[in-house]
């Protein structure tokens with residue numbers, strides 16, 4: 001069966017250009033970048049080049065880039081490290097209700113440690129309430145963390161406006177840009193972003209590697225102790241092939257941003273309009289225009305998202321749902337809930353995330369199967385309802 005992958009927000013395939021760049025460091029150039037001999041120097045040159053490439057892509061200095069194991073680590077480190085290093089200035093943190101769990105769970109932990117955290121609401125399109133940000137910011141606020149673009153519904157935040165407010169109030173601003181790199185232009189120095197998280201495997205790079213940008217002068221405690229790597233803030237022998245791959249992946253994603261965005265946006269809008277024309281009771285979740293070029297999040301009335309996901313999978317189509325089935329009961333996505341999507345529509349939500357190699361033929365095939373699958377599930381659902389009705393009689 002021909003398989004179609006529309007779950008690029010979960011992870012992406014490694015691009016061959018990236019693999020080629022990594023290959024020498026997986027084989028002959030295996031040195032430890034901390035060694036002073038030639039093997040070490042070759043490995044160090046690879047790491048240095050990756051740091052320069054990422055700095056160039058983000059518009060910052062190479063010494064402001066720290067390599068990590070991915071965006072989960074970058075987010076944990078940014079929040080913990082910045083909160084603790086700046087505690088003498090205040091103990092209030094502001095974030096939003098739609099952040100990735102690596103932000104939300106870290107905030108919960110910081111609350112247990114005595115920090116005060118405000119979780120901003122979003123509007124029905126997933127935009128963070130700037131009025132609330134202005135309302136809740138106080139002399140005690142030390143850190144604001146708002147994601148650049150949401151992984152479930154694709155809404156792109158007004159990052160420049162938030163950065164401006166943070167700067168004016170002298171508060172450190174961190175953004176989780178994991179989904180935004182390669183889709184949104186983010187020049188951190190120009191925009192006044194103080195810290196930013198990104199991850200390799202969301203941009204056709206390798207898994208288990210990411211980066212945290214921290215503006216020079218922003219205080220942050222170390223993430224790992226026991227070595228001089230990453231300016232002594234993140235000890236441990238560097239993941240050289242991963243870092244080299246990450247550097248190349250970020251370079252490509254920013255180099256090709258216009259062409260990739262244009263292509264995916266065209267397919268995205270074609271897909272949305274085809275579905276809307278052919279499947280009734282369908283709703284697009286997230287912002288209609290200020291959204292990631294590759295994100296389509298749809299709720300199908302009278303359909304359970306998870307059943308649809310499994311049925312599409314049987315047809316070779318990989319998508320994902322926002323809801324997680326934990327211990328038998330379906331827990332709705334915190335993002336859709338925060339947007340005020342009714343529980344039954346939230347349960348019908350399915351995320352289709354396109355990749356840079358997704359084709360129109362694939363989209364046409366997906367639309368055809370989607371029409372069949374939704375119809376099938378609605379019949380079953382209607383049937384079970386009548387049967388329940390009969391039993392009741």
Ligand SMILES: *Cc1c(COP(=O)(O)O)cnc(C)c1O
Nearest residue numbers: 070071072100151176178179199
């Ligand atoms: C995937 C993702 C993460 C986690 O990244 P990992 O590198 O898998 O740890 C964090 N934030 C967002 C928005 C993501 O999409």
